[in-house]
Structures are given as structure tokens and as C-alpha cells.
Amino acid sequence: MAQTVDHLDVAAARDRFSVLKSGFLFFDAPGGSQVPDEVGEAVARAMREASANLGAVYETSRRVGRILEQAEFRAARFLGCEPHEVIFGANMTSLDFMLSRTAARAFQAGDEILVSALDHDGGVAPWLELARDRDLVVRTVELREDTSLDYEDLESKLSERTRVVAFAWASNAVGTVVDARRVCELARRAGALAWIDAVHYAAHRPIDVRAIGADVLICSPYKFCGPHLGVAHGRAEVIEQWRPYKARPAPSTPLGRRFETGTPPFELLAGLGAAIDYLDSIGGFELIMPYERSLGERFLAGISDAVSVYGLPGMDGRVPTFLVNVAGVPAAEVATRLAEQRMAVWAHDSWYSLGLVGRLGYEDQAVRIGFIHYNTVDEVDQLVAALNRLA
Numbered sequence: 193m194a195q196t197v198d199h200l201d202v203a204a205a206r207d208r209f210s211v212l213k214s215g216f217l218f219f220d221a222p223g224g225s226q227v228p229d230e231v232g233e234a235v236a237r238a239m240r241e242a243s244a245n246l247g248a249v250y251e252t253s254r255r256v257g258r259i260l261e262q263a264e265f266r267a268a269r270f271l272g273c274e275p276h277e278v279i280f281g282a283n284m285t286s287l288d289f290m291l292s293r294t295a296a297r298a299f300q301a302g303d304e305i306l307v308s309a310l311d312h313d314g315g316v317a318p319w320l321e322l323a324r325d326r327d328l329v330v331r332t333v334e335l336r337e338d339t340s341l342d343y344e345d346l347e348s349k350l351s352e353r354t355r356v357v358a359f360a361w362a363s364n365a366v367g368t369v370v371d372a373r374r375v376c377e378l379a380r381r382a383g384a385l386a387w388i389d390a391v392h393y394a395a396h397r398p399i400d401v402r403a404i405g406a407d408v409l410i411c412s413p414y415k416f417c418g419p420h421l422g423v424a425h426g427r428a429e430v431i432e433q434w435r436p437y438k439a440r441p442a443p444s445t446p447l448g449r450r451f452e453t454g455t456p457p458f459e460l461l462a463g464l465g466a467a468i469d470y471l472d473s474i475g476g477f478e479l480i481m482p483y484e485r486s487l488g489e490r491f492l493a494g495i496s497d498a499v500s501v502y503g504l505p506g507m508d509g510r511v512p513t514f515l516v517n518v519a520g521v522p523a524a525e526v527a528t529r530l531a532e533q534r535m536a537v538w539a540h541d542s543w544y545s546l547g548l549v550g551r552l553g554y555e556d557q558a559v560r561i562g563f564i565h566y567n568t569v570d571e572v573d574q575l576v577a578a579l580n581r582l583a
């Protein structure tokens with residue numbers, strides 16, 4: 193009888209990362225996760241065995257064709273869409289600039305875009321720049337005191353002029369998760385596109401674009417154990433209306449490829465497939481979610497009163513990413529002292545979440561700590577002890 197595994201085997205997962213044997217403790221997954229060896233091997237194999245372009249009749253060209261198809265197939269499985277609804281690009285920010293401009297070919301001066309105060313600027317700047325070029329209006333949806341999205345404010349800002357509701361599904365700075373289904377439904381009722389930045393979310397929870405009703409969703413595999421790349425979903429009924437920016441002889445099918453420019457990074461796409469297979473092989477998000485939640489709960493229970501957390505007080509409504517203030521110790525010093533103890537955390541002025549800077553008012557007092565499934569309970573305990581000592 194097949195055995196049902198009901199918990200994440202962290203030791204077995206870690207065994208697949210040579211980098212985790214170095215003794216360094218990585219708590220900066222939000223800046224980019226570590227990568228299992230099999231992903232690097234898939235990239236190297238593609239470079240050794242499949243360096244060619246698409247569409248020729250010889251073997252290596254057929255191989256890159258298969259790599260691209262496999263990557264579309266796996267990305268579709270990861271996102272809950274069809275392979276022809278997948279669009280690859282350099283990273284989330286590039287895809288967002290490109291897709292926003294493509295969508296906006298049909299917009300009129302005075303049309304409105306909503307973004308949120310929780311967003312990373314990769315999901316905001318494309319609209320602000322577009323608004324400058326095309327006389328559009330960008331409005332920001334507010335947050336409640338605890339950094340959760342203010343859904344009433346969102347509703348009040350929707351109008352018949354709203355063309356897009358763009359939002360980060362999870363904050364890369366404070367870890368707060370947005371009720372994406374609710375936002376997509378509000379957008380749909382207003383006749384606007386629901387446009388999701390899932391970069392931070394994708395490392396921690398499963399995505400099903402159909403279930404939540406997303407029109408566009410973009411993520412970055414380097415946050416979930418894959419290579420530096422961007423992956424987007426565009427709902428077929430929406431993107432087939434768009435006129436793509438593309439070189440004229442490039443084929444128009446499958447649909448998603450219309451929006452890709454130039455030659456794809458086949459070796460990285462091979463790595464993407466390996467990263468998605470890796471996540472599935474360790475049990476997927478069904479096992480990852482409760483484990484990461486337990487790491488977060490342990491962290492919150494262990495830190496002393498001198499280590500305060502911005503945003504939500506517990507693990508409900510958040511992923512295990514924390515913006516913390518160690519009383520009396522500047523953030524840069526916290527990060528440096530932890531690095532001396534071989535622990536990686538990031539002190540930055542905003543983590544590109546510009547909307548949060550003024551609202552939280554942390555100035556130079558915040559350090560970001562981000563756990564991911566390969567972190568262990570023992571690592572969390574070591575970090576907690578180091579932070580409490582610093583305070």
C-alpha cells in the first residue's frame with residue numbers, strides 16, 4: 193500500500209542543496225532562495241546538450257523546443273493554467289513593464305489603475321511610468337493599521353474608469369498576505385483586470401489562477417529554488433485580445449509566446465522545470481505551508497520584548513517573512529553582527545516596498561528575516577538567541 197507522508201522531511205530536502213552544507217544560515221529567502229543541486233545540473237545539462245535556436249530540423253534544435261514545451265507545461269501546473277497561457281521573461285519587473293504596456297494599448301487618457309501600499313515597486317513603477325506617457329491615473333489602496341489590505345478603501349476607489357487592479361499577493365517586506373480571491377472578484381465586478389504580483393507569495397503557498405480569478409499573475413522562480421527568470425500567466429480570453437510587441441516573422445502560436453521577445457533562455461527554462469519538480473517531490477505546498485508556519489510561530493514565541501515585529505502579530509494572514517526592530521541597535525549593525533555569526537538577513541531602506549516606508553515609519557531600524565522550507569527549527573533557535581543577545 194502506498195505510504196502517505198504527512199510532514200515535510202526537511203533533512204532529506206536539505207540534502208539536495210550542497211550550499212546548505214556550508215554551515216551558513218540563510219534567512220534571506222525573500223531576496224532569493226538557495227537552489228538545489230539538481231536545478232543547477234539541469235541548467236548545465238541544457239548548456240552542454242541543447243545549445244541551439246528553435247525551429248531547425250537538427251537534434252539540438254529539437255531539444256530546445258522540448259525544453260521550452262516542458263517548461264510551459266510545468267509552469268502551467270505550478271500556476272493552475274494552460275501551457276499556452278504561460279509567458280516567460282527576464283524577471284517579474286521586466287514582464288510587468290512589458291505586459292502593462294501591451295494591455296494599455298487599448299486604454300484611454302483618464303483611465304485608472306489601482307495599486308496597493310503593500311506592493312513592491314516592480315508592481316507599481318510600470319503603471320506610474322505608463323501613466324506619465326499616456327495620461328492615466330494611478331491610485332493607491334490603503335492598508336489597515338496591521339498592514340492588511342483595506343478592502344473597503346479598495347471598493348471605494350473602484351470606478352467605471354478603473355482598468356486594472358494591481359496588487360502584491362504577499363508583501364516581501366512584512367509578509368502580509370492579501371485575500372486575492374476577494375480582490376479579483378471586486379476587480380471583475382468593476383470590469384477591471386486583476387493583475388497579481390505573486391513573486392513573494394509563490395515561494396510559500398500554492399497558486400491556482402483559475403480558483404482566484406486572476407487575469408495576469410507574475411512570479412520569479414529565483415524566489416522558489418529556481419533560476420533567475422520571470423514567469424507570467426495571462427488568461428487566454430484576455431491576452432488573445434492584446435496586440436503584442438513582437439518581431440514580425442515570429443510565430444503567433446502558442447498564445448503566450450506571442451508576448452515573448454527574442455530567443456528564450458533555454459538553459460534557465462530547463463532549471464525552472466527542475467525547480468518545480470523539486471517542490472513537488474518534497475510534497476508540495478501542502479507540506480511546506482504547515483512547516484513554514486511552525487517555523488514562524490517558533491520565531492515569534494522566542495524573540496524577547498526588545499525585538500519587535502512590524503505588521504501582523506501572529507502567523508495568521510502572513511507568510512514567514514518578518515520585518516523586525518531590535519531596540520536600540522541600528523538595522524545595519526544587526527545585519528553585520530549576524531553576518532559575522534554566519535547568518536544572512538537584509539537591512540535595506542525599503543526592500544522596494546516604498547508604500548510601507550512612510551506608513552510604518554521604521555527609518556534605519558528594520559531588518560528583514562525570511563524563512564523558507566529548508567530552514568530548520570535549530571536554525572530559527574540560533575537566530576532567536578542571536579537577536580535576543582543583540583538586544
Ligand SMILES: Cc1ncc(COP(=O)(O)O)c(C=O)c1O
Nearest residue numbers: 283284285312314364391392412
Ligand atoms: C513582491 C515582489 N515583487 C516584485 C519583485 C521584483 O521581482 P524581479 O526581481 O523578478 O523583477 C520582488 C523582488 O524581490 C518582490 O519581492
